[in-house]
Amino acid sequence: METTLTSELCENLRSWRHHLHRNPELPFQEHGTAAYLAGILETLGGVEVTGGIGGTGLVATLTRGSGAGVIGLRADMDCLPLAEAGDHAHISRNGGAMHACGHDGHMTMVLGAAAALAAGGGFDGTVRFIFQPAEEPGRGARAMVDDGLFDTFPVDRIYGLHNLPSVPAGHFHLREGALLASEDNFEIRIRGRGGHASMPEVLVDPLVVGAEIILALQTVVARNIPPSQSAVVSCTEVVTDGSRNAIPSEVIIRGDTRSYTPEVREILERRIRGIAEGLCAGYGASCTVSYIHEFEPTVNHPGCVEAAARAAISVVGPDGVNTTADPVMGSEDFGVFAREVPGCFAFIGNGTEPGKGGTPLHSSDYDFNDDILAVGVEYYVTLIRSLLPVST
Numbered sequence: 001m002e003t004t005l006t007s008e009l010c011e012n013l014r015s016w017r018h019h020l021h022r023n024p025e026l027p028f029q030e031h032g033t034a035a036y037l038a039g040i041l042e043t044l045g046g047v048e049v050t051g052g053i054g055g056t057g058l059v060a061t062l063t064r065g066s067g068a069g070v071i072g073l074r075a076d077m078d079c080l081p082l083a084e085a086g087d088h089a090h091i092s093r094n095g096g097a098m099h100a101c102g103h104d105g106h107m108t109m110v111l112g113a114a115a116a117l118a119a120g121g122g123f124d125g126t127v128r129f130i131f132q133p134a135e136e137p138g139r140g141a142r143a144m145v146d147d148g149l150f151d152t153f154p155v156d157r158i159y160g161l162h163n164l165p166s167v168p169a170g171h172f173h174l175r176e177g178a179l180l181a182s183e184d185n186f187e188i189r190i191r192g193r194g195g196h197a198s199m200p201e202v203l204v205d206p207l208v209v210g211a212e213i214i215l216a217l218q219t220v221v222a223r224n225i226p227p228s229q230s231a232v233v234s235c236t237e238v239v240t241d242g243s244r245n246a247i248p249s250e251v252i253i254r255g256d257t258r259s260y261t262p263e264v265r266e267i268l269e270r271r272i273r274g275i276a277e278g279l280c281a282g283y284g285a286s287c288t289v290s291y292i293h294e295f296e297p298t299v300n301h302p303g304c305v306e307a308a309a310r311a312a313i314s315v316v317g318p319d320g321v322n323t324t325a326d327p328v329m330g331s332e333d334f335g336v337f338a339r340e341v342p343g344c345f346a347f348i349g350n351g352t353e354p355g356k357g358g359t360p361l362h363s364s365d366y367d368f369n370d371d372i373l374a375v376g377v378e379y380y381v382t383l384i385r386s387l388l389p390v391s392t
């Protein structure tokens with residue numbers, strides 16, 4: 001892939017990415033990662049680094065000229081608790097920890113943008129390079145915001161990238177509105193009356209009630225969500241205190257829901273509660289239902305998408321940019337930032353060939369594709385120069 005970046009920066013991008021890949025750290029434990037990033041950022045002319053925001057979060061600020069505009073570029077720092085199975089030279093040194101989601105590449109692209117903008121300028125205003133901890137559990141963005149991220153380091157807009165295997169290397173996929181779903185978890189705790197398996201007539205069997213609830217929950221998407229909208233309701237765990245010949249007294253059903261809008265999310269929660277409580281009452285059992293918001297939906301602001309699409313097209317051409325990409329039912333912690341300030345999250349293709357970017361995310365033999373590092377950096381640099389233009 002051709003690039004306008006210097007060969008020195010391109011070499012640095014690879015070696016930074018390989019260092020980060022070799023030294024993965026789990027959520028909220030990204031101390032070495034933050035120190036490594038800060039060490040490089042501090043060598044760039046005019047970059048001010050502040051660490052310890054929301055735990056291990058890091059913000060680097062670069063100002064040129066006197067423009068009032070402020071743009072945030074965000075990357076995620078954490079890895080997954082997986083044992084790496086790849087056979088490349090930069091394989092993880094931390095057993096049981098691995099950059100299987102490409103956050104090593106995301107950090108490198110934002111770091112590269114900082115290096116290119118610090119060296120080359122070409123903008124008038126302020127850029128904040130934001131490195132968040134704990135994306136995978138969906139906790140790090142909230143931790144940074146609650147720690148005063150945007151009070152201390154305000155931004156007008158925020159942008160981010162996630163690599164996507166199965167999309168051609170360096171192509172961009174984005175859309176206005178919801179790009180990634182919310183994730184909520186529910187737990188239904190059903191209490192009946194347990195006892196001898198041979199005497200059901202004197203008991204209230206919570207397992208039979210639970211079975212009815214699991215089937216009835218599948219009517220929520222089919223019968224309560226408007227057909228034009230999307231949602232998923234999945235029961236994922238059933239736990240009982242019964243044994244081979246004893247009917248349980250308690251059954252716990254856990255599950256996971258996905259949706260793109262607050263309205264659909266509200267319907268999911270209301271119907272899950274209604275079905276569980278109604279069926280329990282009908283059978284003489286009782287229940288408590290907890291419903292926890294894990295991830296916000298990632299909703300892209302139209303004005304931010306327009307600027308992002310323009311930047312992407314100017315780097316890879318119109319054939320490499322899909323501005324009406326299908327939304328994805330996965331979830332992203334970027335959604336928390338995009339609720340606070342207008343933002344745009346986009347996917348950058350990691351490649352289609354197995355072993356060369358096409359291996360799915362969260363696989364033990366996944367690896368970020370080094371060939372797209374320069375594309376991501378050029379996208380960020382182009383975006384900053386178009387949003388914070390130097391007046392002539």
Ligand SMILES: [Zn+2]
Binds near residue numbers: 100101136361362
């Ligand atoms: Zn992930």
Ligand SMILES: [Zn+2]
Binds near residue numbers: 101162
């Ligand atoms: Zn990820």
